Amino acid sequence: MKVTGREDYPQYDALWHLQTLGVLDKHNAPLDWSAEPPAKPTRVAVIDTSVAVAHPNLAGVINKELSLDFFSARLGSFPFLPKDQEKIGELDLKWDTEIAEGLPLTGKLLAELVDRLSKSSKPHSKGIQPCTSPAFSAHGTNVAGLVGARPCIAEQVLPTGEKAPLALPYSGVDPMCEIVQISNNFDPEPEGLIMAFLYAELIDADVVLLPRNIADPHRIVPELGDIKLGDQSLTDLIRQAGTQDHHTELWSELSALIVNVSQSRPVVCAAGNANEETGIYPANLASDHNGIVSVGAVNAKGFCSSYSVSRNITVMAPSNDAEIFDAAEVRLDEKSANYDPTGVPDSNSNCKYSSFDVISTDVPGLSGYSGSVFLNETVDGALLDYGSYFSRFGGTSAASALVAGFLSLGRSTGAYEANSGLVAKSWLLGKCHVQKGDDEEFCMPCWSGTPMFPDA
Amino acid sequence: MEIHEILAQNRFTVTQTGLRLNDTDVQVVDNPNVGVSGGNALSLLALNRNRNRNRNRNRNRNRNRNRNRNLDPVAGGGMLEPWKERAKLHELSEHWVDLPIPLPPTIERLRVEAVDLLIKQVLRRTPQEIHREEEIFREANIELSGYLRPLGIEDHGGYEATESLFYLILALTDEIGLRYKDRYSVLRPNQVEPRLRPLLPNPPHQSYPSNHSFQSFSIAFLFARLLPEHPASSEMFNSARRIAENREWAGLHYASDTDAGYQLARMVAPVLEEVCEEQMLAAQAEWY
Numbered sequence: 001m002k003v004t005g006r007e008d009y010p011q012y013d014a015l016w017h018l019q020t021l022g023v024l025d026k027h028n029a030p031l032d033w034s035a036e037p038p039a040k041p042t043r044v045a046v047i048d049t050s051v052a053v054a055h056p057n058l059a060g061v062i063n064k065e066l067s068l069d070f071f072s073a074r075l076g077s078f079p080f081l082p083k084d085q086e087k088i089g090e091l092d093l094k095w096d097t098e099i100a101e102g103l104p105l106t107g108k109l110l111a112e113l114v115d116r117l118s119k120s121s122k123p124h125s126k127g128i129q130p131c132t133s134p135a136f137s138a139h140g141t142n143v144a145g146l147v148g149a150r151p152c153i154a155e156q157v158l159p160t161g162e163k164a165p166l167a168l169p170y171s172g173v174d175p176m177c178e179i180v181q182i183s184n185n186f187d188p189e190p191e192g193l194i195m196a197f198l199y200a201e202l203i204d205a206d207v208v209l210l211p212r213n214i215a216d217p218h219r220i221v222p223e224l225g226d227i228k229l230g231d232q233s234l235t236d237l238i239r240q241a242g243t244q245d246h247h248t249e250l251w252s253e254l255s256a257l258i259v260n261v262s263q264s265r266p267v268v269c270a271a272g273n274a275n276e277e278t279g280i281y282p283a284n285l286a287s288d289h290n291g292i293v294s295v296g297a298v299n300a301k302g303f304c305s306s307y308s309v310s311r312n313i314t315v316m317a318p319s320n321d322a323e324i325f326d327a328a329e330v331r332l333d334e335k336s337a338n339y340d341p342t343g344v345p346d347s348n349s350n351c352k353y354s355s356f357d358v359i360s361t362d363v364p365g366l367s368g369y370s371g372s373v374f375l376n377e378t379v380d381g382a383l384l385d386y387g388s389y390f391s392r393f394g395g396t397s398a399a400s401a402l403v404a405g406f407l408s409l410g411r412s413t414g415a416y417e418a419n420s421g422l423v424a425k426s427w428l429l430g431k432c433h434v435q436k437g438d439d440e441e442f443c444m445p446c447w448s449g450t451p452m453f454p455d456a
Numbered sequence: 457m458e459i460h461e462i463l464a465q466n467r468f469t470v471t472q473t474g475l476r477l478n479d480t481d482v483q484v485v486d487n488p489n490v491g492v493s494g495g496n497a498l499s500l501l502a503l504n505r506n507r508n509r510n511r512n513r514n515r516n517r518n519r520n521r522n523r524n525r526n527l528d529p530v531a532g533g534g535m536l537e538p539w540k541e542r543a544k545l546h547e548l549s550e551h552w553v554d555l556p557i558p559l560p561p562t563i564e565r566l567r568v569e570a571v572d573l574l575i576k577q578v579l580r581r582t583p584q585e586i587h588r589e590e591e592i593f594r595e596a597n598i599e600l601s602g603y604l605r606p607l608g609i610e611d612h613g614g615y616e617a618t619e620s621l622f623y624l625i626l627a628l629t630d631e632i633g634l635r636y637k638d639r640y641s642v643l644r645p646n647q648v649e650p651r652l653r654p655l656l657p658n659p660p661h662q663s664y665p666s667n668h669s670f671q672s673f674s675i676a677f678l679f680a681r682l683l684p685e686h687p688a689s690s691e692m693f694n695s696a697r698r699i700a701e702n703r704e705w706a707g708l709h710y711a712s713d714t715d716a717g718y719q720l721a722r723m724v725a726p727v728l729e730e731v732c733e734e735q736m737l738a739a740q741a742e743w744y
Contacts, residue, residue: 215690
């Protein structure tokens with residue numbers, strides 16, 4: 001009889017996902033690349049929540065001059081410029097972009113944004129504060145760490161009160177890149193995301209990462225467009241709030257804009273955490289004709305994570321797993337103290353379950369996904385704990401962040417030419433290994449060799 | 457030290473109890489000296505289980521609560537006067553007393569908007585819209601079911617901090633909104649368009665911006681801050697808009713009031729996340 005519920009979970013390397021991606025070897029040394037930053041760092045635009053910029057592993061990673069918050073101010077507030085800085089100054093932007101050609105409403109927004117970014121304008125547009133408190137930046141901080149965290153030596157406070165160096169051996173996929181955080185409120189309103197993608201274009205990002213969905217009422221999965229009751233569409237009938245015709249137009253333009261932006265660099269999107277057949281929006285825009293990359297999740301045993309599908313997804317990347325108990329699959333954690341065999345069919349997939357999470361940087365101190373026992377984050381800049389600086393993470397958010405980092409590493413090492421999303425995507429696919437499961441096979445990027453699964 | 461030397465010489469291992477730096481014994485608490493000699497005096501990581509994925513919380517501890525509790529600042533266990541948070545709010549007043557909401561529409565423009573309200577007044581009695589009346593009456597005084605239902609926690613126990621946070625936001629935003637209303641002193645729709653028959657009496661303050669809109673969207677924006685990965689965080693905005701638009705259907709607010717309330721909520725959010733940080737973290741803990 002099988003012994004269950006013993007909670008004897010294996011220990012694992014916090015950077016296992018980088019080994020699985022073939023970026024680091026088992027000694028965590030780089031495989032077939034070296035950390036020699038290019039003259040101009042690879043620029044990754046992360047469209048997500050805000051980020052805890054003071055995390056020691058993110059020092060020098062987050063571009064403080066360019067990161068822009070669209071949560072509270074529709075034309076953006078710069079959250080990380082010095083408090084006494086009165087003007088934003090000359091920004092090196094792609095002012096002559098033609099990204100909004102054929103998109104009239106987007107063109108107007110672009111003109112407003114360009115005007116707002118002129119050198120004499122203020123960091124906080126019209127006195128509106130950015131909404132970027134680190135306390136509520138867990139998602140953005142975890143995502144940023146997976147892409148570009150840098151190993152560092154911080155300082156710790158010893159129980160004697162003395163200070164001593166403390167190594168924080170944590171790394172993102174591309175520790176040479178820079179991240180421009182474009183934070184957003186993800187209100188189901190198209191303008192904020194149009195601004196975010198326009199800004200990603202203006203800063204000429206090398207990689208754009210969108211580790212979540214966009215709540216476009218017309219494009220939420222499943223799309224209801226074709227379902228009619230009488231002569232009215234179901235989408236219209238269930239609408240809670242009044243229709244705003246210009247919004248319908250703007251949502252369509254946003255969709256076209258994302259495709260346009262992906263022509264000049266890859267746009268990496270999370271494919272969703274609820275087994276969505278072709279991915280959530282906008283991951284489901286990925287096609288052979290654009291640079292959009294949809295990313296699903298694989299667990300540390302090399303199986304599709306229970307919440308992810310591999311069909312119609314561009315690539316799969318390492319992440320955590322979850323229990324599932326439905327008609328398609330029963331996959332439960334037999335090591336869990338809560339494991340109950342009642343009703344579990346004989347032919348189950350429990351052996352596919354992996355307890356490994358992806359570890360990433362977290363908001364230091366009390367807040368974030370993992371909290372501290374101390375009320376202070378630091379004493380004069382020295383750490384009281386390191387536990388609150390990292391957390392378990394997962395979902396296709398984590399997987400998409402890893403793929404964005406992978407593409408960034410390719411750019412940083414000159415593995416493919418810049419300025420084409422399609423070129424980047426075909427390089428990525430060229431780096432892929434076909435992983436075969438029981439009844440599925442899928443593409444997984446691997447920098448060197450074949451993917452290693454530490455929980456297999 | 458080169459970054460790869462740091463990785464080569466140190467390692468984080470994920471253990472059942474947390475994160476371990478290098479191979480030092482995990483006895484930091486019992487014997488601090490071990491940690492010191494190994495250069496790792498710090499605590500273990502209490503890596504919380506991940507909650508990035510959608511999770512269904514199903515805590516059916518029904519407490520037979522009245523789901524239509526009104527905001528009652530003193531009696532009935534709603535909440536105490538949030539004096540500490542008000543003090544903090546006033547310290548930050550420069551960040552919220554003069555936010556750039558558009559100037560209110562001209563009377564001429566309000567008359568045009570009021571025609572829309574007349575249309576809504578007629579449509580209110582059609583079968584498609586008849587259920588709005590019930591919503592309007594329920595929402596006359598601020599209550600939380602409109603926010604708790606999309607989250608699936610209405611009538612569930614274990615979300616007291618989330619509810620308290622929502623009440624706190626309603627209390628603080630009420631005060632902010634009243635200042636803007638007083639500044640612009642815009643007439644209520646039926647004072648501009650006498651053919652309007654509002655479903656409820658006009659509240660004793662001015663029209664622009666709509667506090668129902670401002671307060672509802674404030675809840676949506678702050679929830680989007682504290683739990684952005686929750687699938688319902690976008691839906692909260694739709695609920696907020698519905699509550700705000702119902703005031704138009706009631707004949708109490710112009711569409712421009714609704715819009716100004718939305719804009720104000722968005723711009724006030726950075727102030728509120730600072731003022732309500734403690735309550736937001738407490739609410740967040742209920743979901744993690």
